[in-house]
Amino acid sequence: MVVKTKCSKCGVTINLDFGTLTREEAAEVAKRMDETPRECPGGHVELCGFRRLWNMDDAIHRAYDPQQTLEHWHYVRSSELRNIIPYINTTDYIVNSGLPYELPIMRARLFARFEKWVELYQDDPLHTDALMRAERVHRLLSAITPVEDDSAIPPDSLLREFIGGSCYEY
Numbered sequence: 190m191v192v193k194t195k196c197s198k199c200g201v202t203i204n205l206d207f208g209t210l211t212r213e214e215a216a217e218v219a220k221r222m223d224e225t226p227r228e229c230p231g232g233h234v235e236l237c238g239f240r241r242l243w244n245m246d247d248a249i250h251r252a253y254d255p256q257q258t259l260e261h262w263h264y265v266r267s268s269e270l271r272n273i274i275p276y277i278n279t280t281d282y283i284v285n286s287g288l289p290y291e292l293p294i295m296r297a298r299l300f301a302r303f304e305k306w307v308e309l310y311q312d313d314p315l316h317t318d319a320l321m322r323a324e325r326v327h328r329l330l331s332a333i334t335p336v337e338d339d340s341a342i343p344p345d346s347l348l349r350e351f352i353g354g355s356c357y358e359y
């Protein structure tokens with residue numbers, strides 16, 4: 190997997206080839222890179238801190254493909270159940286950033302993939318979790334009318350991070 194990002198110091202584009210590593214392994218490598226002095230392709234030498242300088246966590250997150258996201262959903266969920274949900278009542282504020290128009294937009298972009306996954310994971314004992322989650326999303330999206338035109342979504346919407354056209358640079 191080639192992870193593309195930008196150096197936040199000099200603005201040069203960085204391409205990191207993580208080969209066949211899984212997302213978790215790539216994150217591990219990124220963590221180790223963070224401790225090794227090197228030269229940015231933009232020309233400046235840094236002693237450490239590439240993870241933040243090159244926004245590596247975010248770049249890795251965006252680069253890994255949706256099927257891998259689906260297959261690894263259970264890791265995300267279990268860490269959420271361990272590290273986030275138990276503390277939910279200890280926060281001062283809870284912000285739910287979900288907007289109703291996200292579903293019709295996502296239906297238009299993702300439904301075909303979920304149809305494919307529901308078929309792909311049938312009778313696959315190694316992916317029962319992915320199948321269960323794919324079926325659930327497939328069922329949810331089935332009930333939604335797809336909307337192709339995203340021109341009404343502002344460039345500073347969080348949704349733009351997922352569908353493109355954001356005014357922010359990551």
Ligand SMILES: [Zn+2]
Pocket residue numbers: 196197198199200201229230231232233
């Ligand atoms: Zn740089």
